[in-house]
Amino acid sequence: DRDTDKKRIEELLEENMVLEIAQKQSMNESAHLGWELEQLSKSTDLADSEKSFVFELNECASSRILKLEKDNQSLQNTIQELRDASLISRESSLKFVELEKENQQLSKKIEKLQNQIEKEKQSNQDLETLSEELIKEKEQLQVIMENLKADKDRQIKDLKQENDHL
DSSP: OHHHHHHHHHHHHHHHHHHHHHHHHHHHHHHHHHHHHHHHHHHHHHHHHHHHHHHHHHHHHHHHHHHHHHHHHHHHHHHHHHHHHHHHTTTOHHHHHHHHHHHHHHHHHHHHHHHHHHHHHHHHHHHHHHHHHHHHHHHHHHHHHHHHHHHHHHHHHHHHHHHHHO
């Protein structure tokens, strides 16, 4: 009986050591999961700051587009005034030629402004797309974080039950 008891005690001691090692590994995993959660939280904060940065860029781009459209309207008004003036002063052919040159220059400026407006609109669309992608990535990270938390809680519960059972 003593030999059987000694063998049983040795088996239990070995099993206890294995459980202690498993518990330490579980605690290390929990610490690592905590670290990962912290990193995910930091990246979520970065995504939020990137999102606010994107919205600031959108606002800036929108105000710039409005300014360019106002400039465009002003230039179109000037062109119309120059056309009206050129109709009135046909007597002076030199003046008419000068006005036409100015008209052409202003038309080129208008084309440039329209191109800038198109570029700004495209930039806005790109920023909105980026913002949507960042929001989707944040949501995916939150799902992963919740899954990791659930796995960690389940592992802790299983280990506690196993420990209590032992």
